[in-house]
Amino acid sequence: MTRDRFFVGGAWVDPASSEVIEVINPATEEVLGTVPAGTSSDVDAAVAAARDAFDGWATTPMAERGAVLDRLHTALAARADDIARTVGLELGTPLKIAQAVQAGLPLAVLRGYADLAAGPVTEPAIGNSLVVREPVGVVGAITPWNYPLHQVVAKVAAALAAGCTVVLKPSELTPLVAYLLADAAVEAGVPDGVLNLVTGTGPVVGAAIAGHPGVDMVSFTGSTATGRAIAHAAADRIAKVALELGGKSANVILEGADVAKAVKTGVGNAFLNSGQTCTAWTRMLVHRSAYDDAVALAGQVAGAFTVGDPFDPATRLGPLVSAAQRDRVLGFIERADAKLVSPSVPVPDKGYFVAPAVFADVDPDSELAQEEIFGPVLSIIPFDDDDHAVRIANNSRYGLAGGVWGEPDRAMAVARRMRTGAVDVNGGRFNPLAPFGGYKQSGVGRELGSFGLEEFQQVKAIQR
Template identity: 80%
Template sequence: MTSEFREQLYIGGNWVPPASSERIEVENPYTEKVIGHVPAGTAEDVNLAVSAARQAFDGWAGLPMAERGAALDRLHTALAARAGEIARTVGLELGSPLKIAQAIQAGLPLAVLRGYADLAGRPDEPETIGNSLVVREAAGVVGAITPWNYPLHQVVAKVGAALAAGCTVVLKPSELTPLVAYLLLDAADEAGLPPGVLNLVTGTGPEVGAAIAGHPDIDMISFTGSTATGRAITRAAADRIAKVSLELGGKSANVILEDADLVKAVKVGVGNAFLNSGQTCTAWTRMLVHRDNYDEAVALAAKTAAGYNVGDPFDPATRLGPLVSAAQRERVRGFIERADARLVAGGLDVPLPGTGHFVAPTVFADVDPDSELAQEEIFGPVLSIIPFGTDDEAVAIANNSKYGLAGGVWGGDEHALAVARRIRTGAVDVNGGSFNPFAPFGGYKQSGVGREMGRYGLEEFQQVKAIQR
């Protein structure tokens, strides 16, 4: 894809110039150099995109679901052909190590899109309840506002489901990592999606995000990001009673019971906490360990963290890339500086590469469950280890959070499953169960409202109608 397209927006099936000449710089967080520019969209651009989506809605929603599935199949083919470019782009604009960029940043959204194409290709039969025919219909025009940490996956999780359901979309990607969204729109153009079905407006949250959230012709907002921004979007949508789906923050617990495989539980737990440099909403950033195994677990975690190579994302030896921005790096360093706990790995004095927004992989032990370190989402490579004595205490500590997005439990199979069922989160992995991109994903409490992925994600973009006869 040529760079000049990144100076434009995608509205109504065409690459069009933005209303303003203002541009947003996109930085490589490893080199700290500008690698591109995208338009700083405005409310005027949002109006044009919403109008295009509204005009396209009836035709798109009126298609048989299988035809929408065929269009998503073509989109998947076009996007899969760009897998290498996707991984490279995310490596450049986010700093994801190459292995992670290939397997997750490129591989996961392709799997999710494949799933939505398949779901649309075999729609469910309407349900009958007495004399009522219960049908599902598209929710309408969707405003999708997505984050920077998984910049294509979070887009596809919304766009794939919305398009399969019959909705049309106005997309605003994060201004920190917007370049990979252009690859998706380029693929959509190649796949021949009808004009107006998918539209792209880049820009900032206060300008473009706010215009989308408050727009009277947008029927639903789907947002992934911070809890604070989620509250603001909910307030803006409440004025017109628009539907809102939110995937927000997390402070997930990794509970290692006394009968767990300790070595595996700790190593996998550290890897989960440090995935994507800790910039993952589901990261297991609280490691809860039974007192009988606590000292050994702390030593294992410290040793594991020390083995994480920090450096150039395109060096195959790198396991931990930079944080997305200087502001994010300083935020994470602030948590480390204020921590009132025993530092066992990393910290602020570890030598780091000469350029790049790096924070060393850091582990604290003896963390107070009520402290800032254990309660706030840090969004960096910082792990807190907390001891417990009984299952009840472990569950109480795990649930002692305003968040409830994910978590892990390790132990004997039935023992671990029993504890997992008591943890108040939207997802729990038992003994390292792998992430399932077709299972429902979402949170309890301040981690969000609604679900993404698979059938549950598709239904989020539908309304339910009862027809009596």
């Protein structure tokens, strides 16, 4: 699965350096393939191509941009099986989940932006002013490894719909699936230079994009620490930044809620993608009246997760992305000062696997309840009443997502008080057209739907 070139200016071009990055299969610890290790010179070439293409793409009518995105969706949908398989290999997502989420979700997002761009463009009048929206310019998109195509499409599709051109740097841990998007762009006839792909490390390629004078906006998804560094680099040249960062989401189970449904759904949410999900409900807050039952059930549910080969239909929990991530998660588990209530689950001897861990009686101020672990680890915390639940839920430097279970009006009231960018009430489904983003250190800006489109636009007032 080796790829040896970059996609720049509508062509496959040789990298400036002969150095490569090995892509490791986390389930086998074997080298899956290699990609080029980009340099600042490669970024310069990609930014120049994006800049050259910008004026033509920006002035293309939005409906025509929508037609290009529609063709891109068709070309990418034809690669759905390859997408799921590639993500299964380079990330370790179980195949069934990879098909539904790692392939299905980005296709849904792309479909949404194609439709949005094809719709009517409104330019409201305010007194003697006409308010228009224009593309922000050249966008540097830096994406993470946990949802490697979805996070790419969430940025690229919105930016292209808005009339921006893009320089994309996918994670060096899971870069291969981004090449499938570039292949689809060629087939769909995306104009030269509108989408450019450069692989490499964050400290080299990511830093070059974030600090590049030719990049008008940086859109980043990843850790809060890296997001802070990118924001500093962009601030030095007053460039726009959108950041989707960490999370430590609370799943609140109120008195009188359907405890069985709330716990089963909550454990599944916390362990989705082996817990490598920024929105994961990693804190389960339960009213004391149902606490003991919830703890027992959560342990049973976790114990039923089969850990192993992502391509085995019985597998529900694949490996973590890397040895470093596995060791980091195991460190949290070993240091935990709480009661482990999940049974021992066998894991393969080879691969970066971690057995699911559920802890009860967790101190809300402890490391376990405060740090984003990014692995299959769940903390259960009791509360006394709704006010207490809200205080615990908001006791976090993050504010990305959450859940509430209970009588609908009461659950809605609690959801409104949670300082977080999204809340699911009684199992409400994820909506790829709704705004996605966080409060506090979970980020700045929003992705998805019309709100995501607006992130890549400037607002102009024309007086007449």
